[in-house]
Amino acid sequence: MFKKKDVFFSTFEEMANTIVEAVEYFAKGVKDLKDVSEFARKMKEYENKCDNYTHTILKELNKTFITPIEREDIMALTTSLDDVMDGIEACASRFEMFNFHKADEYVFQFADIIVRSSHQIKSSIDLLTHKKLLAIREYTISINQLENEADELQRKCIKELFHTVTDPIELMKRKEVYEMLEVTTDYCEDVANTLESIIMRNS
Amino acid sequence: MFKKKDVFFSTFEEMANTIVEAVEYFAKGVKDLKDVSEFARKMKEYENKCDNYTHTILKELNKTFITPIEREDIMALTTSLDDVMDGIEACASRFEMFNFHKADEYVFQFADIIVRSSHQIKSSIDLLTHKKLLAIREYTISINQLENEADELQRKCIKELFHTVTDPIELMKRKEVYEMLEVTTDYCEDVANTLESIIMRNS
Amino acid sequence: MFKKKDVFFSTFEEMANTIVEAVEYFAKGVKDLKDVSEFARKMKEYENKCDNYTHTILKELNKTFITPIEREDIMALTTSLDDVMDGIEACASRFEMFNFHKADEYVFQFADIIVRSSHQIKSSIDLLTHKKLLAIREYTISINQLENEADELQRKCIKELFHTVTDPIELMKRKEVYEMLEVTTDYCEDVANTLESIIMRNS
Numbered sequence: 001m002f003k004k005k006d007v008f009f010s011t012f013e014e015m016a017n018t019i020v021e022a023v024e025y026f027a028k029g030v031k032d033l034k035d036v037s038e039f040a041r042k043m044k045e046y047e048n049k050c051d052n053y054t055h056t057i058l059k060e061l062n063k064t065f066i067t068p069i070e071r072e073d074i075m076a077l078t079t080s081l082d083d084v085m086d087g088i089e090a091c092a093s094r095f096e097m098f099n100f101h102k103a104d105e106y107v108f109q110f111a112d113i114i115v116r117s118s119h120q121i122k123s124s125i126d127l128l129t130h131k132k133l134l135a136i137r138e139y140t141i142s143i144n145q146l147e148n149e150a151d152e153l154q155r156k157c158i159k160e161l162f163h164t165v166t167d168p169i170e171l172m173k174r175k176e177v178y179e180m181l182e183v184t185t186d187y188c189e190d191v192a193n194t195l196e197s198i199i200m201r202n203s
Numbered sequence: 204m205f206k207k208k209d210v211f212f213s214t215f216e217e218m219a220n221t222i223v224e225a226v227e228y229f230a231k232g233v234k235d236l237k238d239v240s241e242f243a244r245k246m247k248e249y250e251n252k253c254d255n256y257t258h259t260i261l262k263e264l265n266k267t268f269i270t271p272i273e274r275e276d277i278m279a280l281t282t283s284l285d286d287v288m289d290g291i292e293a294c295a296s297r298f299e300m301f302n303f304h305k306a307d308e309y310v311f312q313f314a315d316i317i318v319r320s321s322h323q324i325k326s327s328i329d330l331l332t333h334k335k336l337l338a339i340r341e342y343t344i345s346i347n348q349l350e351n352e353a354d355e356l357q358r359k360c361i362k363e364l365f366h367t368v369t370d371p372i373e374l375m376k377r378k379e380v381y382e383m384l385e386v387t388t389d390y391c392e393d394v395a396n397t398l399e400s401i402i403m404r405n406s
Numbered sequence: 407m408f409k410k411k412d413v414f415f416s417t418f419e420e421m422a423n424t425i426v427e428a429v430e431y432f433a434k435g436v437k438d439l440k441d442v443s444e445f446a447r448k449m450k451e452y453e454n455k456c457d458n459y460t461h462t463i464l465k466e467l468n469k470t471f472i473t474p475i476e477r478e479d480i481m482a483l484t485t486s487l488d489d490v491m492d493g494i495e496a497c498a499s500r501f502e503m504f505n506f507h508k509a510d511e512y513v514f515q516f517a518d519i520i521v522r523s524s525h526q527i528k529s530s531i532d533l534l535t536h537k538k539l540l541a542i543r544e545y546t547i548s549i550n551q552l553e554n555e556a557d558e559l560q561r562k563c564i565k566e567l568f569h570t571v572t573d574p575i576e577l578m579k580r581k582e583v584y585e586m587l588e589v590t591t592d593y594c595e596d597v598a599n600t601l602e603s604i605i606m607r608n609s
Contacts, residue, residue, distance in 0.1 A: 062606060071606070097565040159300040168371035168574035200265060200274070362503040371574035403468060403477070 006068050007060050009129040015053045015081045016122040019088075022046035023118040026088055027111035030103040036096045043092035050085040054078055073198045080190040084121070087184035088114065094180060098173040106157040110150060110181035117146045117188040124195055133199045140192035150185035154178055209271050210263050212332040218256045218284045219325040222291075225249035226321040229291055230314035233306040239299040246295035253288040257281055276401045283393040287324070290387035291317065297383060301376040309360040313353060313384035320349045320391040327398050336402045343395035353388035357381055412474050413466050415535040421459045421487045422528040425494075428452035429524040432494055433517035436509040442502040449498035456491040460484055479604045486596040490527070493590035494520060500586060504579040512563040516556060516587035523552045523594040530601050539605045546598035556591035560584055 022043060029039045057078045061067065067074060094100065124139040157178050165171045225246060232242045260281045264270065270277060297303065327342040360381050368374045428449060435445045463484045467473065473480060500506065530545040563584050571577045 058602075075603070093561060097561055098568055099565075155296060155300055159302075162301055162372070162376070166372075168375070169568070169572075169577065171372065172375070172574070172578070173568070196261075197278070358499060358503055362505075365504055365575070365579070369575075371578070374575065375578070399464075400481070 006129075008057060008068060008074055009125075011053050011057050011060075012077065012081070012125050013129060015050055015078075015085075016118075016125040018046060018050050018053070019081065019084055020118045020122050022050075022085060023088055023111075023115050026092055027108075027115050029092070030095075030107050030111055033095055033101045033103060036099070036101060040093050040096035043089045047085050047089040050082055054082050069198055069202060073194070073201070076194045077191070077198070080187065080194045081121070083187040084118070084184065084191060087180070087187045091177065091180045091184060094173075094177050098177075100173060100177070103177075104174075106153065106178060107181065109153055110178070110185075113146050113150050113153070114181070114184055114188070117143050117185060120146070121188060121191050124192075128195070128198070133203045136195055136199055140195050143188050143192040147185045147189040150182050154182040209332075211260060211271060211277055212328075214256050214260050214263075215280065215284065215328050216332060218253055218281075218288075219321075219328040221249060221253050221256070222284065222287055223321045223325050225253075225288060226291055226314075226318050229295055230311075230318050232295070233298075233310050233314055236298055236304045236306060239302070239304060243296050243299035246292045250288050250292040253285060257285050272401060272405060276397070276404065279397045280394070280401065283390065283397045284324070286390040287321070287387065287394060290383065290390045294380065294383045294387060297376070297380050301380075303376060303380070306380075307377075309356065309381060310384065312356055313381070313388075316349050316353050316356070317384070317387055317391070320346050320388060323349070324391060324394050327395075331398070331401070336406045339398055339402055343398050346391050346395040350388045350392040353385050357385040412535075414463060414474060414480055415531075417459050417463050417466075418483065418487065418531050419535060421456055421484075421491075422524075422531040424452060424456050424459070425487065425490055426524045426528050428456075428491060429494055429517075429521050432498055433514075433521050435498070436501075436513050436517055439501055439507045439509060442505070442507060446499050446502035449495045453491050453495040456488055460488050475604055475608060479600070479607070482600045483597070483604070486593065486600045487527070489593040490524070490590065490597060493586065493593045497583065497586045497590060500579075500583050504583075506579060506583070509583075510580075512559065512584060513587065515559055516584070516591075519552050519556050519559070520587065520590055520594070523549050523591060526552070527594060527597050530598075534601070534604070539609045542601055542605055546601050549594050549598040553591045553595040556588050560588040 025042060025046070029043075033039065057074065061071060061074060095103070120139040120142045124136045124143075127133070127136045127139070158175060161171055161174055161178075165174065228249070229246060232246075236242065260277065264274060264277060298306070323342040323345045327339045327346075330336070330339045330342070361378060364374055364377055364381070368377065431448065431452070435448075439445065463480065467477060467480060501509070526545045526548045530542045530549075533539070533542045533545070564581060567577055567580055567584070571580065
């Protein structure tokens, strides 16, 4: 279907690698939030790096006549990968904006789910590059299951939040962090869905 | 355009029937919220049922070469129907998460709008199955009007909320319930818009 | 590519003009919020006007066999322009719903960003009408930069909000106004992205 080291696919790989790196930095970072501004700054750096890959792809798309997969699919995959990065960066920024120095067990669990999703995304992109389209489905199913896990976790921790926290501003802050973490797993699911359409149209 | 008992269309009908059933259960349920966990559990059951229909359609799409309407349209209609179900289930789950045992008149009014929208969706899907595409437009217009009604209702009740409720946590809970109910009518409108594009491309 | 006074393009121009007018009215209005209900009413009027243009385009699309650009692009551009108007109208409505009579410096800054974006949108639509597709890119880049500005502004003012405001209900109101203003710049960015795809497919 496409030659191995196509610029689109090698850039998708860079994006996936950057996402894995950023998400692992996030998961480690939330365990020690002493310097929230450094934490947020570093995550913003990952996001800028990912933005540059997005621009590379768009520029390439404008000067390439024949693309390895449909232009719409390249656009959709680029956007959905970029959304994952924006999502996790937005989560990190909340710790700084809310002056939040202590994450709880639930945040660690969300971070763990997102780390696992990011690895599944990376594996899927590798398979896409090597034209092993049907093998991707195993990973997209996993990503969907991880999103379900995150959804259940969110319901559990928001329920507990309303049962235990009485300070409304504290409640607001923690609720928004949980919700943004859950939304990030929705973005991972969007990557999976985009990959599913690419498989469907190319196999 | 397509044969009458096509698997895609019969599954869309099942989805629409399940949505009507779930929404009617919801509208009855909010009038008596003594057992919120049973209420939420039952709504989750409807959602799982709808998820299964979604998977049926996706699996079928992967093994079918010629589809009765464009693959993209089948995907978009499936997703938008599934979103309606996810929306109403998410509303129900809030009553449990927030330990909310008393819905107000506004919730009943939202529920009534969503019940009416779900019947319009069901009628539209029936017409789609029977290839009466142009007759669908009457229902999509109705669904749009119901969404406008819900939007006005939301503004009215959030205005009242800020005027009358002084407990910030109580306010937060009720605001989120109203907003989720309104979002569910947006999802109904997405179904209508998807049907509009299908009509446009096939008539 | 298309004849100069095509009904689709002239209606897009009307939509862009109405958006500029509404956004400028908004920016002036937030400086003096004595009569919030008149402010909200007038903004709703602009929104209705924009809705009528949307209906004109959809009706025209249904009776036109050959369109100047792809039907999907016409739909996407219509929807994204309509979203900008809905966004700014929703912002205005909050002042009334929240009984909010005093906007702050941050609201003025957001309004200024949105005014500038709306002019960039208008210029883009004019270029589209005159088939100067490649010249549009300068404006879409600008709109993206303005969205980035709004995103940074939002982070700054929400951070300050949590540092300075202790009344949770006051905090909730102002947070929602800032967020809705930022979301409106996202909608402007969606217009830019839609224009980018139109350029890509037609040049």
